[in-house]
Amino acid sequence: MTQLADLSDSELKAYHRRVSEAYQAFSGRGLSLNMARGKPAPEQLDLSESLLEKPGVGNHQASDGTDCRNYGGLQGLAELRSVFAPMLGAKPEQVIASGNASLSLMHDYIVFSLLKGNPDSDRPWGDAPVKFLCPVPGYDRHFAICEEFGIEMVNVALHKDGPDMDQVEALVRDDPSVKGIWCVPKYSNPTGAVYSDEVVRRMAAMPAAARDFRVFWDNAYAVHHLTEERVEIASLLEACEQAGNPNRALVFGSTSKITFAGAGIALFAGSAANVEWFQARMGKRTIGPDKVNQLRHVQLLPDERALHQLMDAHRQILAPKFRAVESTFDGLLSDPRVAHWTKPRGGYFVNLETPPGCAQRAVNLAKEAGLTMTPAGAAFPYGKDPEDVHIRVAPSFPSLQEVEQAAEGIALCVQLAAAEQAISERGL
Template sequence: MSTSAAAPVPSTGSTPSSPALAAALPELRARYEELRSRGLRLDLTRGKPSAEQLDLAEPLLALPGEGVHTDADGTDVRNYGGLLGLPQLRRMFAELLDVPVDQLLALGNASLTLMHDTLAYAMLWGVPGGTEPWSRGPVKFVCPVPGYDRHFALCEAFGIEMVTVPMTPDGPDAEAVAALVAEDPTIKGMWAVPTYANPDGAVVAEAVARRLVSMPAAAPDFRIFWDNAYAIHHLTEDEVKTANALDLAAEAGNPDRVLMYASTSKVSFAGAGVAFFASSPANVAWYTSHLKYQSIGPDKVNQLRHALFFGSAEGVREHMRRHREILAPKFRAVSEILTERLGDHGVATWTEPRGGYFVSLDVVPGTASRVVQLAQEAGIALTPAGATFPYGKDPDDRNIRLAPSMPPLEEVRVAMDGVATCVLLAAAEAAAVAE
């Protein structure tokens, strides 16, 4: 079996013929009816932290504590100001994200908000290196697939056309991206999740990152939205280090190309964390020049409680190791059950990520929607088929994103056994139709 970050686990044994699958249909239908009769109510739809993970940050609620009003730099966190965020917390996460502290902002609770605002600023006023607001002409984004549905939703919200390129175990297909970007000046940006990508767990190799930041672009204001959401969300002791895109871009003579985002949404509290923006000095100045009309400063009380709770960058790393102890058994369960139930049947491949929150499952082409429907009718909620593609349309109707983080381990096992039954039944139905 493959143990790479994103390579699909191959099926083992012989692949049954369509007649063999079709012949198994009555038995599979009986097994599925037994599954439906159990009245399950299980949810694998989104990568939410479990209650057990959220409990790890419970001490945050007692911080900063009575009479504690200032950070290590003497800033009174109760008052206005501090548009860039608390220096104490910025220093901590600058180390974790491997960026200069003066190029990192600590802001509100959600990195999605920062990505939205970046797009809004670009559409209204343009970006450094450009000659006009993006809204004055057609705008396209390169979208690696399978990818993150919320990235695609942002593009739809702003009327941005999406052009797809395939993902590989080393990140987006850099040569496919380069060919598109070199020829089309309306391509203003692309999405990238560099570490443990959503949903396939790929990690962008340094060679791929170097190619993306150095490739010629027909649009002088082309940007890479580098969403480093899972930079410290390791599932093994091999804590992958993300390629340093900001440094690589500067070395390539394109210092403004990369816009980096991260947050503590899956580190502390999903609804009450801290989000981060990092980029070149020019991009940071551009961002804050618009942000200053939107805000007088972020929630510095919340930032102080995070700084006090973690204490240091190493404190964050240790906290994430405790997350790993909760998450890793769930991901092992997914792999074990898929291997046991599907490994000898040739009807699916899946990823074994080294970090992040998702497993990418590819089923028989044309059956993903049916698998999701069967699972839903059996009480197992899955992310809609097609969600990992722009406009919700998987051209092969093949990919399903699995999110095993929130349910208790035993529920993950039950849900995955049910999903496997649905995959087999959908494959058998397709084989019977093909007969």
């Protein structure tokens, strides 16, 4: 396969001329496209439209007789927790259903730990410097929580089957200020990595200098498959119990990309000690969750079969968009090979890797051509991609036609950025 480095000077100049013209033509189309955030498309939200008619007048009782209109029930409706417990690799009694954003639950677990310490802490985390390990590239909003509270972030390499566990084990074993690690264990944001059983086992069993070290297991894409294969991963909760570290696992999920992104249900699962501790803290800021929303979710999704059916319908909408991105990149970026990209089996993102030093330039070129991308570097702590290589592509929200146009646009920008760099390196 040809690389830019294989081209002669005159071939490189011709390539540069050709891609500049193609880029100019694309810019001239006056498009305005957005591939920046992984939001569900309107047609996906329509799949759960009947939620808006539920639970219906006079229909406000949970299975145990709870009047869902009233205060109370901090842990969330039992029948809802039963439907979603398997998705989290948990038992229903290990689950808390509260609020609409799992990000809030992650945020709160950290803030409560900083202020008060968690079940295994000798003192509040905030009494001393705190570090979190961040497999990269990763989810920018995780890193934003750390930045907000002055938690130092330490990059760890993320492979296809999870973080580099040799690196993780060494850092966690030796440094008591390392209190947490961010993990998106299935179809990770943005690389699509799926953690292997071996990574889960090592994560659960590794010795930690801090007794109150926690694994933030954000299983946001647990049922979000893009192929017919429903990829399964090992349960971190079970692995931690077996390894004698039951409180280490903090599992998060939500229905944000199952039902409504702005009006879904957020979920937490943990050991009995964590569930008790978290509820004790939560109980100071709320008398109970929105059980009416929980009730209508159970009516829409009474069991796992209904959940998988709904996710199949999401897949019918999403998979063609991902295929469009892949085939456009195959066509434009393979020969000469100027980039690499992931072909995820699930989740919401494609991770595009440019030659070193080109990602920022490509994203800027895209902006000038009317194409909004996630800022280069966003998938790294402090927004700094050390090699300036990664671009997160989010094909879910735009229409299929827009995705096709946007994928072509970003590929042209990568071609041009790579060609410019090669020309300047050769002093042509």
